[in-house]
Amino acid sequence: xxxxxxxxxxxxxxxxxxxxxxxxxxxxxxxxxxxxxxxxxxxxxxxxxxxxxxxxxxxxxxxxxxxxxxxxxxxxxxxxxxxxxxxxxxxxxxxxxxxxxxxxxxxxxxxxxxxxxxxxxxxxxxxxxxxxxxxxxxxxxxxxxxxxxxxxxxxxxxxxxxxxxxxxxxxxxxxxxxxxxxxxxxxxxxxxxxxxxxxxxxxxxxxxxxxxxxxxxxxxxxxxxxxxxxxxxxxxxxxxxxxxxxxxxxxxxxxxxxxxxxxxxxxxxxxxxxxxxxxxxxxxxxxxxxxxxxxxxxxxxxxxxxxxxxxxxxxxxxxxxxxxxxxxxxxxxxxxxxxxxxxxxxxxxxxxxxxxxxxxxxxxxxxxxxxxxx
Numbered sequence: 001x002x003x004x005x006x007x008x009x010x011x012x013x014x015x016x017x018x019x020x021x022x023x024x025x026x027x028x029x030x031x032x033x034x035x036x037x038x039x040x041x042x043x044x045x046x047x048x049x050x051x052x053x054x055x056x057x058x059x060x061x062x063x064x065x066x067x068x069x070x071x072x073x074x075x076x077x078x079x080x081x082x083x084x085x086x087x088x089x090x091x092x093x094x095x096x097x098x099x100x101x102x103x104x105x106x107x108x109x110x111x112x113x114x115x116x117x118x119x120x121x122x123x124x125x126x127x128x129x130x131x132x133x134x135x136x137x138x139x140x141x142x143x144x145x146x147x148x149x150x151x152x153x154x155x156x157x158x159x160x161x162x163x164x165x166x167x168x169x170x171x172x173x174x175x176x177x178x179x180x181x182x183x184x185x186x187x188x189x190x191x192x193x194x195x196x197x198x199x200x201x202x203x204x205x206x207x208x209x210x211x212x213x214x215x216x217x218x219x220x221x222x223x224x225x226x227x228x229x230x231x232x233x234x235x236x237x238x239x240x241x242x243x244x245x246x247x248x249x250x251x252x253x254x255x256x257x258x259x260x261x262x263x264x265x266x267x268x269x270x271x272x273x274x275x276x277x278x279x280x281x282x283x284x285x286x287x288x289x290x291x292x293x294x295x296x297x298x299x300x301x302x303x304x305x306x307x308x309x310x311x312x313x314x315x316x317x318x319x320x321x322x323x324x325x326x327x328x329x330x331x332x333x334x335x336x337x338x339x340x341x342x343x344x345x346x347x348x349x350x351x352x353x354x355x356x357x358x359x360x361x362x363x364x365x366x367x368x369x370x371x372x373x374x
Contacts, residue, residue: 001093003347003362004355010088016059016112027066028095031184032059037108038172039165044266046155055113055165062184063095063102071100072177072189073373074170076199078224078344080148080239081110082119086345087196093366094194098374101185102194105173107202108165109151109158118147135243142237149244156251160279163202167275170206174214192219192373197314197343200225200305201232205282207302208295209274221369222305224314224343226332230284231318238344239313252283285321296326304372306365309336313343333368337361 013021014030021030036057039045049055061084073094077087084104091102106113117123124143131138131146141149151158180187191214195203200222207215230253234245257280260267270276278295281288296303305323307316316334323331337346338361339354347362349355 001089001359001363001366003089003359004349006089006092007085007347007349010092011085014061014084014088016061016084023092026092026096028092029064031062031064033062033183034059035169035173037165037169039108039168044157044161044164044269046158046161049109049158049161052109052115054115055109058106058113060106061091061104063091063104064184065095065099065101067099068186069099069101070186070189071098071374072185072191073098073100073102074174074191074193075102075104076193076195076203077104077107077110078197078199078239079107079110079234080145081107082114082144084111089362090194090366093362094370094373097366097370100192100373101189103173103185105166105170107199108162108169110162114147119144131241138241138243140235140237141241141243144238145236145240145244148239149241152240152244152248156248159248159252163205163279164275166202167206167209167211171211171214175212178214190217191215192221194221194223194369194373195225196223197225201229201282204303205275205278207299208278208281208292211275218302219373220299220303221372222303222307223365223369224307224311224346225319226305226307227314227318227322228282228285231321232314233312236313236344256280256283257287285325289325293325296323300326300328300331303331304368305332306368307332307334308341308343308346309334310341311343335361335364 016032019032075091087104091104094100095102121143124146127146127150128141128143131141174191176182177185177189178187193203203220207220210216234240235242260270270280277288277291281292307319309316320332338357341348347358
């Protein structure tokens with residue numbers, strides 16, 4: 001695929017408000033589907049978060065393959081994403097080349113599950129100024145990350161809450177498909193996952209927990225992710241500022257386990273459910289290690305990972321250490337692309353001859369994904 005040209009074409013065509021979008025030159029279609037989250041607001045959410053109505057009712061794109069299929073791929077995105085633009089070519093390639101339906105499902109309070117103002121530079125500048133006044137200069141603060149930075153600084157539990165709500169939503173979605181009630185995807189489809197960045201963290205937790213046995217036969221392809229939380233570095237102008245990341249990091253590494261010692265609905269959930277224990281085991285390699293290693297060994301043939309050598313947000317070393325706990329040493333493949341890239345932008349657009357290198361790198365990664373997930 002000519003990634004760079006396809007990116008611009010899909011960016012110009014995509015509109016979440018259009019029910020069906022025809023992609024020229026392919027037989028792939030995009031269908032924007034409505035979803036309502038049934039997550040009980042009074043369980044774990046911060047009491048201000050139910051007021052964000054965008055998080056409860058929203059649309060998600062489904063890419064349909066050239067012909068009817070019995071396969072579906074769930075694509076999970078990265079932290080603090082506010083648009084599907086980066087992922088449109090990814091989903092189109094997977095739909096066209098694996099003959100799978102591809103679901104782009106937004107993580108709670110991300111993409112279109114968040115207010116439009118959170119991605120508006122003019123609207124976010126006052127919040128940046130207020131944050132600088134209250135905290136002093138904090139590195140990597142930007143209009144793109146100030147909403148997430150403020151929210152996680154105020155309540156680090158939002159990191160867990162967002163992932164848990166998303167997992168509940170995904171269970172509902174997959175059960176809808178399995179029951180034959182989805183308007184686009186036929187019943188009986190096999191389910192696989194393509195997960196990038198923090199989406200991989202969520203996918204690993206879901207695969208380990210395997211709610212309702214929905215993921216027993218699923219394969220998981222990971223791109224730029226896979227490590228426990230303690231080996232990540234979320235400080236980035238596109239993710240969160242340094243103060244917010246330190247607040248979240250310190251909470252989950254040093255305070256989280258102590259905070260759930262008492263009796264509460266949250267404490268019971270985290271200690272007695274598979275999702276709760278899987279989340280805790282993915283915070284640090286020393287935490288619930290036996291639980292994590294046993295589950296990764298069970299999944300060793302169902303996971304494959306491609307990572308970038310110069311990734312500073314989720315570095316290679318931590319990914320290899322985490323996934324080697326599966327007992328399979330060739331589960332992670334490391335590549336170094338021949339151009340300037342970053343975790344947040346693995347396939348940048350160039351106006352020079354580097355466009356061909358980006359196209360080749362994109363196709364290399366996705367051919368590996370397609371081969372594993374097809």
